Amino acid sequence: MTEPIDLTATDPPSAEPPGYAEPPKDKAYWRSVERLLASPAVQEELQRERESEFAAGALEAPDELSRRSVLQLLGASFGLAGLAACRRPVEHIVPYVHPPEDIIPGIPQRYATTLPHGTEALGVVVESHEGRPTKVEGNPKHPASHGAASAWAQAEILNLYDPDRADRVKNGEEASDWDAFGKWWAERATALAAGGGAKLAVVAAPFASPTLARLARELFARYPQARWVAWDPLSEETQIGGSGAARPVYQLDRAKVVVAVDCDLLLTETNAVHNNWTFAEARRPERAEGMLRLYAVEGALSLTGANADHRLALQPRHVAAFVAALAKELGVSAPGPGLPEPHTLPAPVAARVSAIARDLRAAGAAGVVAVGRRQPAAVHQAAANINRALGSAGAAGAAPVAYHALDDVATSSADQLRELVAAMSAGQVDTLVVLGGNPVYDAPGDLDFATALAKVPNTVCLSAHRHETGSACHWHLPEAHPLEAWGDARAVDGTASVIQPLVAPLLNGISRVELLGLLASGTAQPGHDLVRATWSGADDLAWRRILHDGVATAGAPAPGGPISSGGAATRAAAAAQNPPAAASAQAAGNEAAAANPEAPPAAATPAPSAEENAAVTTQGVGGGPVAAEHAEEAKAEAPAGGLDLVILPSPNVWAGESANNAWVQELPHPLSKLVWDNAAYMAPATAEELDVETGDRVLVVANGHRVALPVVILPGTPDRTVVVELGYGRQGLGRVADGVGGNVAPLRSSKDLWGSSSCEVHKTWGAHQLAMTQAHHEVEGRPLVREASLAEYRENPKFAHEPDADELEAIPLWSDPVSWDKGPQWTMAIDLSSCTGCNACIVACQAENNVPVVGREMVSRAREMHWLRVDRYFSGEPDAPEIVFQPVPCMHCENAPCEQVCPVAATVHDHNGLNAMVYNRCIGTRYCSNNCPYKVRRFNFFNYTKDTPELMKLAMNPDVTVRSRGVMEKCTYCVQRQVEVRQAAKLAGRPVADGEIQTACQQTCPTQAIVFGDKTDAQSRVMARKSLPRDYVLLGELNNRPRTSYQAKVRNPNPEWT
């Protein structure tokens, strides 16, 4: 943490005491567009909610359980309860037979490993209780993690214990086993080898792994003619192609001005945890080097845009022109004909280009242009040119942007996939192996992968679930979870680390390493041996050190360059007509990069060849020609149209990998706060034009395919643009995923994966029950979030402070139940300037505290159980809103209103200042929740954990009580962690050090926005944070004396910007 600078130095001497600056009266915050735009029906509903003790419908039973049957059940359980109590339940103690080394029952172990995620990897430390992993934390030694973890990484625990995963090898519908598959493959291998493997094709899910790369190269050597296609629904091929066969890795704490162009640096782009960490570092208002300024220019509202100082919502078709205009303004040479002319940029945005360019030029080598994966290669190339011209592109770690070669990465290619589908349809493929991934579900709609797949005589699929592709293949092999199998991975900056299993495969899983090892060598080998062979440079001591640390300091495998199949290249050369242009250009770039991996992209970027230009134009966003017949169809169906379609990964389920994970399904969408659904997001003006409202069902038509989705009006979405998210609309995947949302993958075209400029939206009958948490727990427009610009902050550092709060006479209803002077007194600080709203804390809290999942219907009745919520406030105009995120856990008020109304003393204070909740005293009156001004208490309306499958019970944290029906619960400041550390310190005979106790939300926070510690220790980090002048408490005027305080948000707008 940076030292706080002395702000009084910049404070002009004034006769007036620094006081509370009235927040500008015109700055009204609103939580939902309904609240602002006030349709009478919605207003009425909100009014009802305001007047009622709980949200509308919160007191009603779910449909399947009517009031009558509840009474019947109650009667029956009364009778049974009497009988059950007659007999003491016999409980068994089951010790080990031969105790494993190092396991002490009751003391969790922590192992470093790596979680791969597409082509990136996050180093993590996983907590294991007697051999069952229960909690993921970041690995402080790993460069992509810094000790923090993201929401998806936190949720991986539930993926491990997903009872719907495939549990056996299947040959058709018959149960088989791994040995039988090995025998079958041995026969196939002989037949395939005869033709050099020309009839073998492998579709690989994305990876960045030295071992998988080594085995893939062995496979190419054995079958030189084999087709190898990497397919990633979140393909980065344009980014990689445009950046000179490299990928930009950002070091935002070295940047001063960042322009994010369709680039969700903080959530859905690669390396988001690292980006959050460095972004927050550079955004501390007290930082001596100055505060980073972020511009976002984007075709869909992203989390990065929500955190930007200036955000320009631009119809997606114009985004590329913005970069062209910026390049022109900066005098950077025209990067190629793939870019549209700058003058096509709409005037309001064009007027801003010069201001942004001036700011970038002033920042010089600290100015960065970041472009997201949705943009075509030419835009990436232009951005790389700008970064080089500014001087910000340079060596890894030292410069704000470093272009990293893609070592051991299987780079996705839609062109190769299209070519493969053609070959499959033409009967040129005899054996197809799907190595992870799910192309039947997520391949672009114009390819019709499923039909082509049916024409292949022998198909094999390795996947965790017997999903859309798995059930269409002859052989299905259950894929092991990364916490159950050996492997390795490279982070985007090239750091190699090992994936070590924490538990033997629960469901007979086979890892990708093991399958590829069998394909490449012909014999099945254990995953450990295959990985160890790749890491043969490490002796046993070094290997143990690597496993212990989770990152390799010495002995890591040498960077192997990108993976490309020789077969594909030779075939491409042989087929003179219609060469896969992007692939060959990319291969050329790959070779250059492989020769000199550290070379800046200037050296690696080949002069644009004719083919590449052609490829670029066909991929041009919006402007690209879509398949003619589809365009015809679309025209025939409806006369109106011409909306822009943007296809995004879902920040919760991504492209569908985590669709069967209840934690992420119930995680509120960071921006729309929608759960258990995907939707067609559009701006208020567009919705008005289409005559639709939130909850209406529409058909989204693009590329000749249509998907039914509910509308959600999301302020900040560009006009005439529809935004949809991947990963939903699953069939036969599992009990969580099935029937949730609609699959938008068919709307994609293999020529333009990320949208269309000829999308149509048709209103259809019916409305959809949407569960959104945004309007729940309304807090009546009080000044809960406080913010200022950097200039205002310097002028009046105590802008967030209310003088009244100091003068409030503490008038307790009774004398303080405990004294607050003896340490430790726990307290928490949350910096709104740092928080980016990424949601990692919510999942971390859920995993740590056994917080139940309640389902769509319950959430729509405001019964979500999350102990920590992240509120999102809009302010300003609905078409260009400013957004603030505010995590709200229990405030642990010293003068707690909840305690004063509990008739049974089920919520009381302890001597360390915790507001404790005693489940066994609670009789469920819910008075406490009614009297809580922050609405952070959650009530178990039903026994949500009753039907938890056996396998999923393994995910429970044994140190936290599992709550039953009828009790209130809430944030405990992770009291179990406090107890664990306190007892360990006591046994060691030492005091508890500052920072030793970390709450789950704090530990996972990628921006370090949350700090927890002892109020009586003046040197503690938390008190340093709380002594900032922008510290304030929520609703201080109520004299609740909350222990959780906030540091007001400070923005850094461009002073030139009016």
Next chain:
Amino acid sequence: MAQVFPKWANRVPLILGVGAVGFALFATFGIWYWFSPSFTDAGYRPEQPVPFSHKLHAGDLQVSCLYCHGNVERAAVASVPPTQLCMNCHTLVARDKASLEPIRSSASSGQPMMWVRVHQLPDYAYFPHAPHLRAGVGCSSCHGNVKAMERIQQVQPLSMSWCLDCHRNPKHYLRAPEELLDTSWEAPKDQDVRGAKFLAERHLSPPIDCTGCHR
């Protein structure tokens, strides 16, 4: 007119009144006594799969408590020993004894023993052994004179009020380190003085907050 009620009926209200009071007293006592853990739980003495005698092992043969319950100083649970630990001795001692058959078959088959839990706390109460031992609470304060028990049994109620009796007044129970494993320990006459000294020396402040044990 003949009397409707016989004469003894005059006493009915009195009998009813006394009876009701008596019943109320009896019910109060009954619930206080028969529903309390001192009655329902203390004395629980289930049959174990193997008739393991603490009296023989810990008493007569003087095997240390820590030989089998080795994690008690480190972890929350004292841990029941793994089968392998039994076999450390019983590959040599009493190797053919019929009652040890479950142990031998567990060791050879790998199937764990299913011991019956005697000291059972509710799931929402978290009791850690290690800090208690560290503070100077001996085994027998909760488990009784184990070294004299043929079959292990619960002697204390393990109720919340029983826990709090000690947490509020720990000086009656704190011992010197060398006395911790002595299950026949009885408080000496000057226990309150000794206990107060231990309390101060060891900087003990037993939690009496809810969060001390419930989370």
